[in-house]
Amino acid sequence: AVLKKRLVKLVVNFLFYFRTDEAEPIGALLLEHCRITKEEENVFSISFVEEPERKYCFECDSEEQCQEWIEALKRASYEFMRRSLIFYRNEIQKMTGKDPLEQYGISEEARFQLGTHKQ
Amino acid sequence: MKLNERSLAFYATCDSPADNAGFLYKRGERHTAYHRRWFVLKGNMLFYFEERESREPVGVIVLEGCTVELCDSAEEFAFAIRFVGAKSRTYVLAAESQAAMESWVKSLSRASFDYMRLVVRELEKQLEEMRWGLGGGYGGCRQSPGSWKPKPLGLERSPERLPALPAIPLKENGCAVWNNAPGVDQPPDTSGCGGHDSEGNPRPPPLPPRRRASSSEAGSAGAAAAESPSTFCRLHEQYGREVAKLRQGWLERQRGPQ
Numbered sequence: 597a598v599l600k601k602r603l604v605k606l607v608v609n610f611l612f613y614f615r616t617d618e619a620e621p622i623g624a625l626l627l628e629h630c631r632i633t634k635e636e637e638n639v640f641s642i643s644f645v646e647e648p649e650r651k652y653c654f655e656c657d658s659e660e661q662c663q664e665w666i667e668a669l670k671r672a673s674y675e676f677m678r679r680s681l682i683f684y685r686n687e688i689q690k691m692t693g694k695d696p697l698e699q700y701g702i703s704e705e706a707r708f709q710l711g712t713h714k715q
Numbered sequence: 716m717k718l719n720e721r722s723l724a725f726y727a728t729c730d731s732p733a734d735n736a737g738f739l740y741k742r743g744e745r746h747t748a749y750h751r752r753w754f755v756l757k758g759n760m761l762f763y764f765e766e767r768e769s770r771e772p773v774g775v776i777v778l779e780g781c782t783v784e785l786c787d788s789a790e791e792f793a794f795a796i797r798f799v800g801a802k803s804r805t806y807v808l809a810a811e812s813q814a815a816m817e818s819w820v821k822s823l824s825r826a827s828f829d830y831m832r833l834v835v836r837e838l839e840k841q842l843e844e845m846r847w848g849l850g851g852g853y854g855g856c857r858q859s860p861g862s863w864k865p866k867p868l869g870l871e872r873s874p875e876r877l878p879a880l881p882a883i884p885l886k887e888n889g890c891a892v893w894n895n896a897p898g899v900d901q902p903p904d905t906s907g908c909g910g911h912d913s914e915g916n917p918r919p920p921p922l923p924p925r926r927r928a929s930s931s932e933a934g935s936a937g938a939a940a941a942e943s944p945s946t947f948c949r950l951h952e953q954y955g956r957e958v959a960k961l962r963q964g965w966l967e968r969q970r971g972p973q
Contacts, residue, residue, distance in 0.1 A: 608829070622717060625722070675758065677835055681831065684835065684841075692845070707825070
C-alpha cells in the first residue's frame, strides 16, 4: 500500500481528509462503532465493526503525535460522549442525590437515559 | 466526497437504540412533492429509509450547525432543518400529528454533537468542583496508587470501556508541582485522608501553558480534547507526560559522562 500525504481533520465524529493543497475534503470517515488500534511505530489504524479486516492506516510524524491522535479518536464518537454523559450524570446523582440534568429540563430525553444505550 | 457508507449504513441499521424514529413526510429537492419516509435519529445523524423495512437508508442528514424551526407550509405539522451557507439546503419535513411534530423538533434540536459536548463539559465541571470541594475523598481513587494512566471503570456490567474517572493525585509523589514555575502556590493537599469539605476549598490547578498547534494536523486533532483544557483527565495526562520526560532527563543526567 502506498502512503499518501493528507491533511486530516477531526470534526465532531467525522475524520475528514484533504489533499494537502485543497480546500475541499476528498473523503470522510464517520467514527461510530470503530476501533482505533496502535500498529507499528508512529502508525495507528481505524477499523469498523462491520468490516474489521479493512484497516485505514495512518502514519504520523512522531510517536507522540500518534498517541495524541489515538486518544482523540477514541473519544471522538457520539456514542462515547453519550456514555460519558450518562456516567457523569450517574456519579453526580450518587453524590448529591439530585439529577444534574433537571435544571436544564432534559432529564427525560431518551438520549440521556441510563441502560437504554448499551453500545 | 468519499464516505464510509457501509459504516454509516451499519450505524443506521444496527440494533443500538435510536433517539427517535417514525414516519415523516419529506419535501423533495427539485419537485416540491412530499414523500413519506421512515426516519431514524441516532446521535447527530438523521437517517431516512424508503420503507420501514428497508435494509439500507436512502439518505442521511448530519445535524451539525443547523437550526430546527417550525415553518409555514401548506402541509400541516411542518418543520424545517435549516443549514447556513451559500450551498446549503433546507430540509422541510412534516409529521403526522402535533405531538409527533413537537417530539421531532425537540429531539432534532438537541441532536448535535456540539450540544452533547456542552452538556458533558458542564457535568464534568460540576463533578470536578465537587471533588475539589470534598478534598479528594470521594470516588476517584479506585485505581492503584501511583499509576499515571486513568483506567476505565465499569458502570454497568458492560464490556465497553467507559470514560475513566480522573485519579485524585496521591501524596506519594511528593515532588509533583502544579506547574513548572517556581514560587507558585503549593498544590492543595488532596491526599484523600479524611477529606473534609471546608469553606476554604483548594482551587483547581492553573492550566498548563497553552500548547501551540504544531501543524494543522495536530492542531485540529481532538476537537473533543483540545478544547477542554480544564478537564482533569487531560491535565492529568499532560502533567504525567511532562513528569515522565523530566524524570527521563534527570536519569540521563545521573548516568552522565562516566
